[in-house]
Amino acid sequence: MHRLFQFKGGVVLKEHKKDSTATPVQPAKLPPTLILPLKQHIGTPAEPVVAVGDKVLKGQLIARAGDTICAPLHAPSSGTVLAIADHPVPHASGMSAPCIIIKTDGEERWRPRERNVFNFAELSAQELRGIIRDAGIVGLGGAGFPAAVKLDPGGRPVDTLILNGAECEPYITCDEMLLREHALEVLAGLLMMRHALNAKHCIIGIENNKPEAFRALDEEIRNSGADVEVVEVPTIYPTGSEKQLIQVLTGKEVPAGGLPIDIGIVCHNVGTAYAVYRAVEFDQPLISRYVTIAGSVAHARNLEVLIGTPLGNLIEECGGNRRSLRRIIVGGPMMGTAMHSDAVPVVKATNCVLVESTMHDVPLPSRDEYTMPCIRCGNCADACPVNLLPQQMYWYARARDFDKIQDYNLFDCIECGCCDYVCPSQIPLVGYYRYAKSEIWNQEAEKRLADLARERHQFREFRLEREKKERAERHKKKRSAVAKGGSDDKKAAIQAAMERVRAKKSEQDNVPKNTDDLTPAQQKQVNDADQRRREQSREEKIRESPSESKAKITQDRP
Ligand code: SF4
Numbered sequence: 218m219h220r221l222f223q224f225k226g227g228v229v230l231k232e233h234k235k236d237s238t239a240t241p242v243q244p245a246k247l248p249p250t251l252i253l254p255l256k257q258h259i260g261t262p263a264e265p266v267v268a269v270g271d272k273v274l275k276g277q278l279i280a281r282a283g284d285t286i287c288a289p290l291h292a293p294s295s296g297t298v299l300a301i302a303d304h305p306v307p308h309a310s311g312m313s314a315p316c317i318i319i320k321t322d323g324e325e326r327w328r329p330r331e332r333n334v335f336n337f338a339e340l341s342a343q344e345l346r347g348i349i350r351d352a353g354i355v356g357l358g359g360a361g362f363p364a365a366v367k368l369d370p371g372g373r374p375v376d377t378l379i380l381n382g383a384e385c386e387p388y389i390t391c392d393e394m395l396l397r398e399h400a401l402e403v404l405a406g407l408l409m410m411r412h413a414l415n416a417k418h419c420i421i422g423i424e425n426n427k428p429e430a431f432r433a434l435d436e437e438i439r440n441s442g443a444d445v446e447v448v449e450v451p452t453i454y455p456t457g458s459e460k461q462l463i464q465v466l467t468g469k470e471v472p473a474g475g476l477p478i479d480i481g482i483v484c485h486n487v488g489t490a491y492a493v494y495r496a497v498e499f500d501q502p503l504i505s506r507y508v509t510i511a512g513s514v515a516h517a518r519n520l521e522v523l524i525g526t527p528l529g530n531l532i533e534e535c536g537g538n539r540r541s542l543r544r545i546i547v548g549g550p551m552m553g554t555a556m557h558s559d560a561v562p563v564v565k566a567t568n569c570v571l572v573e574s575t576m577h578d579v580p581l582p583s584r585d586e587y588t589m590p591c592i593r594c595g596n597c598a599d600a601c602p603v604n605l606l607p608q609q610m611y612w613y614a615r616a617r618d619f620d621k622i623q624d625y626n627l628f629d630c631i632e633c634g635c636c637d638y639v640c641p642s643q644i645p646l647v648g649y650y651r652y653a654k655s656e657i658w659n660q661e662a663e664k665r666l667a668d669l670a671r672e673r674h675q676f677r678e679f680r681l682e683r684e685k686k687e688r689a690e691r692h693k694k695k696r697s698a699v700a701k702g703g704s705d706d707k708k709a710a711i712q713a714a715m716e717r718v719r720a721k722k723s724e725q726d727n728v729p730k731n732t733d734d735l736t737p738a739q740q741k742q743v744n745d746a747d748q749r750r751r752e753q754s755r756e757e758k759i760r761e762s763p764s765e766s767k768a769k770i771t772q773d774r775p
């Protein structure tokens with residue numbers, strides 16, 4: 218019998234799980250277009266390796282992982298790349314982001330199998346992580362962290378690997394249906410992960426409101442003789458949150474701001490284990506997942522949905538009326554995010570599409586329109602599973618005192634919504650915490666940019682000052698040279714110029730003439746010619762100035 222522990226706070230919620238677990242899981246209809254955001258995981262966006270117009274096969278790599286914290290993308294079906302462009306993605310802000318859009322051809326043609334693994338135990342941990350990374354597997358519990366990174370403890374010993382099948386939010390049943398229908402495959406995936414981590418112990422935690430899932434797993438564990446424990450945990454929200462489940466199963470608390478690996482524990486979702494199994498055993502990348510469609514639809518159910526399927530298609534397939542939609546929530550009513558459009562696609566971390574129409578309200582924890590002033594009842598602090606003071610954080614978020622709110626450990630808040638749920642004044646507390654967090658992140662980003670700009674400005678000032686000094690130094694030298702009447706440098710330059718003129722002249726003088734090396738006869742001819750030239754010149758002068766020239770000739774005569 219496994220000993221269980223308790224965490225402080227939490228709430229007991231109405232489950233709303235029966236409707237969507239009444240029918241077996243079916244594959245969702247193939248949509249005409251699939252929209253694949255390049256970033257549907259924690260980390261950097263994947264880099265496209267296809268171009269518009271390319272034909273792609275099911276399972277073909279379409280965007281590669283360019284960084285350690287990244288996950289590649291694969292075509293969920295065969296077709297043609299229609300566009301690589303911005304498209305609305307599942308985000309609270311309603312923002313658009315780069316996506317690869319594929320027009321499906323309905324043929325569902327797979328790419329050829331690239332590898333066969335006959336016995337995963339013969340692979341090294343690194344080889345196994347390589348397969349998981351190449352398959353684009355991320356945490357399917359909602360966080361979307363690349364699974365291969367989480368399966369690399371970096372040399373730190375792993376005592377316990379926990380598989381999270383708690384699924385504590387109302388309406389969401391995709392993990393429960395997966396365990397009911399594929400318990401053996403989930404167990405196989407868990408053993409593969411254990412091999413990658415070299416973990417000593419393995420525990421699967423399931424809330425005690427899922428007896429069928431528990432039985433299916435228990436049976437497979439008994440039949441296989443695997444050294445794995447499956448443990449039922451009390452149905453208290455938010456037991457499915459990683460830190461709370463660890464505490465319930467082991468009694469250990471993850472330190473504030475720390476990670477489970479800091480206490481020798483790694484926690485993965487059951488859906489992630491199933492994806493690992495398919496990648497290793499069948500060489501299938503992560504291109505589909507189980508998704509619960511619930512709330513205001515005629516047939517609440519779970520479907521196996523291709524990643525990239527628009528939410529509107531799923532809502533229609535389950536009998537929802539797109540014209541009477543009031544709100545679509547991706548995730549559960551407690552921690553989910555309201556979407557701005559039904560055109561946003563299912564991504565790897567989408568576990569539930571919760572539909573609220575004008576005809577049917579999904580009971581959400583709090584609504585802005587019913588908000589009343591805080592009456593300081595303290596219910597929120599009692600319900601907080603992380604031991605925070607939600608009321609204080611609320612006041613500081615309202616006052617925009619972002620330094621003070623961090624003193625109250627804002628970033629330890631897991632946004633579980635328990636405080637919202639119990640607040641008699643219906644204050645949307647989590648909304649305030651999300652707002653405060655995003656403001657702090659923005660301020661930090663702005664501060665980083667400002668620091669960078671200041672550093673650049675300071676460097677420019679320094680460079681200008683240095684150049685100014687160098688110029689002044691050069692002018693000073695020139696002036697002092699002029700004052701001395703020519704510096705040694707100048708004298709040397711003049712001397713060098715004169716030397717060059719002399720050398721040139723001497724070069725010209727040394728050019729051999731055609732009167733050198735004459736024979737005596739030739740010399741006589743030259744002398745005669747010179748004599749004739751002289752006499753001719755004298756006669757010309759006499760003609761020009763007879764008196765002066767005569768006198769000169771007289772003087773010149775011997
Ligand atoms: S539960 Fe609501 S009303 Fe009560 S203290 Fe907290 S914020 Fe105030």
Ligand code: SF4
Pocket residue numbers: 597600601602603604605606607629630631632633634635636637646647
């Ligand atoms: S949302 Fe945050 S503050 Fe509120 S109960 Fe959950 S962890 Fe505590």
